[in-house]
Amino acid sequence: MTLVPFQGSLLAQTREWTNLHDDELRRRAVKAAGEKDVAALVSLTTAYLAHQGGSGVLTSPRTTEAYALGVRQFLEYATEQAVNLLRPGRHDAQSYINHMLAAGRKPAGVQLKVAAASCLYRALRWAGATDADPFRDARVPKDRTPGIVKRPPYSEDELADVLDHADVHVKFLLFVTAHAGLRISEALALQWDDVDEAGRRLHVRSGKGRKARLVAMSTSLARAARHYRGLYGPGGPDHQDGKRTTPREYVFRYGHMMTARYHVEKAFKAAGVPFRGFHPGRKYAGTRLLRQIKDFGRVAAHLGHESVDTTRKGYAQLAADDLKDDLAGW
Incomplete structure (x- = not known):
């Protein structure tokens, strides 16, 4: 059989x-x-x-x-x-x-x-098929290069250029990943009740490790959310196929990450910006927030990291001359 x-x-x-x-x-x-x-x-x-x-x-x-x-x-x-x-x-x-x-x-x-x-x-x-454990003593050399160096965040100019060439769906998705710092899976799982423009927060119900968290919205993201809800939220017109349709349960129309990637890549290509995945957007959020508040713990909470070390090694980086103002009076 x-x-x-x-x-x-x-x-x-x-x-x-x-x-x-x-x-x-x-x-x-x-x-x-x-x-x-x-x-x-x-x-x-x-x-x-x-x-x-x-x-x-x-x-x-x-x-x-x-x-x-x-x-x-x-x-x-x-x-x-x-x-x-x-x-x-x-x-x-x-x-x-x-x-x-x-x-x-x-x-x-x-x-x-x-x-x-x-x-x-x-x-x-x-299954009882073997007792072999060949990878038990195998070794993979450590990579000493920090993740944020190997795969840096998108720059301010890169995101601005892409936003200029993005449709409403892609633009809102970029705000959610690059300002709220959501993983692409978390963004695509958002439902309308999870978006609170008035309170300027998003409710991530099942993040990595099935952890829920509340995420603060930037002013730009809250503004984009209001505009997006007006077009595609409950009670608003949905212009797909030129018809008004029943609003979907989920915020984004993309049913799978690859579908979202296809549409986002088109906006990046039109802007002449290389698309390096969704994570550099999260890294943009982490790096910009860290340089503003200089607190790895709060940045880790914003990104949904259980360990501050994850944030420190791969998602947020202070400027090389970050201490110059603090040392000015020495």
């Missing part, structure tokens, strides 16, 4: 494996590993992640997709190099890491791929 990948909810997909008797679970896992059956091994890893992972069935779709991609890439390498998945050699895991580094991948990216491959092996051990 061939295991067909299930595309339903995480709980349903997990049950495709957990409903099996232990002997059958082991048999299928051994067979999938022996044949390097990509679809089955991705399904097994996803089931393990949703059943035994830290977030269980609440694991975010982005995390699931990232692990699935990492497993597929490891299996591609394992196939090319004839790696025995159930009985890997003692150098196989480190060789995979060195292969990625030699190909030009950055250590941070390699670490993510290793996390996915390690999860595959945890899933195989969970």
Whole structure:
């Protein structure tokens, strides 16, 4: 019997494996590993992640997709190099890491791929298919370059140029990411009741780690929110297809991050500004706020970071000569 990948909810997909008797679970896992059956091994890893992972069935779709991609890439390498998945050699895991580094991948990216491959092996051990733990002693070199240097924020001029070429939807999305500092997933999850223009705050109901928080709006964002609600909010005209339609539950019309990216990239291209993803917008918010209030803790709270170190290393940076005014009277 061939295991067909299930595309339903995480709980349903997990049950495709957990409903099996232990002997059958082991048999299928051994067979999938022996044949390097990509679809089955991705399904097994996803089931393990949703059943035994830290977030269980609440694991975010982005995390699931990232692990699935990492497993597929490891299996591609394992196939090319004839790696025995159930009985890997003692150098196989480190060789995979060195292969990625030699190909030009950055250590941070390699670490993510290793996390996915390690999860595959945890899933195989969970299924009883192997005792192998090849990545236990494997090492990825640390990248000493701060994240904000590797991937800096958008500049004031870059954002201003893009806003000049953006439609109403893209413009409001940019304000939400670059002023409120929301992750793109948090922005696309906003509902109309979460936007309080009068109180100048946004309610993020399920941020990273399923944490809720209230986020202050800038004056420009509150103004943009009022304008956007007037056009697309409950009771306002929606000009899609030239017709007035029932307002959507969600603030943004983009159903998926890739759809949002497509429309935002068009505005960046029209402005002649390279699009480097949504995170540089968050970094703009963090850096601008830090230079204004000089308090990493408050900036971390604004961005929804659990650790101030995350903010310090990757999202906010003081100017090199930040202390000159404080030292002026010395």
